[in-house]
Amino acid sequence: MHPRIASTGLAGEDTGAPRDTHGPGLTDTHCHLNDPAFEGRVAAVLARAREAGVGQVIVPGWDAASSRRALALAAEFPAILPAVGLHPWMVAAEADTRWVAVLAAESRAVAIGEIGLDGAVEAPLAWQLPVFRAQLALARERDLPVLLHCRAAWEPLLACLREVPGVRGVLHAFNGSVEVLRECLAMGLYVAFGGGVTRPNNRRAQQAAIAAPADRLLLETDAPSIGQDGVPPAAVEPRHVVPVLRRLAALRGEDAAALGARIVENVRALLNHRP
Numbered sequence: 001m002h003p004r005i006a007s008t009g010l011a012g013e014d015t016g017a018p019r020d021t022h023g024p025g026l027t028d029t030h031c032h033l034n035d036p037a038f039e040g041r042v043a044a045v046l047a048r049a050r051e052a053g054v055g056q057v058i059v060p061g062w063d064a065a066s067s068r069r070a071l072a073l074a075a076e077f078p079a080i081l082p083a084v085g086l087h088p089w090m091v092a093a094e095a096d097t098r099w100v101a102v103l104a105a106e107s108r109a110v111a112i113g114e115i116g117l118d119g120a121v122e123a124p125l126a127w128q129l130p131v132f133r134a135q136l137a138l139a140r141e142r143d144l145p146v147l148l149h150c151r152a153a154w155e156p157l158l159a160c161l162r163e164v165p166g167v168r169g170v171l172h173a174f175n176g177s178v179e180v181l182r183e184c185l186a187m188g189l190y191v192a193f194g195g196g197v198t199r200p201n202n203r204r205a206q207q208a209a210i211a212a213p214a215d216r217l218l219l220e221t222d223a224p225s226i227g228q229d230g231v232p233p234a235a236v237e238p239r240h241v242v243p244v245l246r247r248l249a250a251l252r253g254e255d256a257a258a259l260g261a262r263i264v265e266n267v268r269a270l271l272n273h274r275p
Helices: 042-052 064-076 098-106 125-142 154-163 178-186 203-211 238-252 256-270
Strands: 026-028 054-060 080-084 111-118 146-151 169-171 190-193 217-219
Touching: 026 217, 026 238, 026 256, 042 054, 042 238, 054 064, 054 111, 054 238, 064 080, 064 098, 080 098, 098 125, 111 125, 111 154, 125 146, 125 154, 146 154, 154 178, 178 190, 178 203, 190 203, 203 238, 217 238, 217 256, 238 256
Parallel strands: 026 054, 054 080, 080 111, 111 146, 146 169, 169 190, 190 217
Antiparallel strands: none
């Protein structure tokens, strides 16, 4: 069962989420509403998000079918901003990414993603690298940001990014070191934090969240994959970026409402001022 809004402290209190009725409010910059776990529940999930002050959700694909599902959801729900891409977990020996270019050209996709490198899966980096490079080149060609996944592959990922200067994007679910953070920031990238920073023992994510400048911070849930302190992954929804915002503000010693307003501006900048 999914917890009620009141049980997570998201209703009936000042959450820190911007309440500008003329804008979208907060954005969950990485949530897989195209996952079967959300089948038949998207409308209700978005309604709860809006009530909590979260007005937009970026929904990335991980393969062709999930990318098309993200586009279909965006056609039905204006709050959904779709992304298309081939995730490193889905890479085969001869992965064809031509469909990513077709969807990016023929749709309202706001980003290329979820893409990246993963050194902890069966598909070797030798297979992943050409797929990643092709999608980075496409993002630069289409002037779209990238939604980046990285695990146990920071050096090759950063090397690939240096090959395509000018590509903008976000490191999703950032859990790298402060040193890696500095390299990402030097390339103009944003860093998104989610459930990891809410866990008391996740010192590395918290240190990076403190070190990141406010004008490079983003919020995400990565639902239904990542839980939060006291909230299991299956119960996480876009509205749960609000506890992430509160935790970020507490870690940084900042006002949650002011930090939330800054992050709203960051999303606008990432998406080239898309409404």
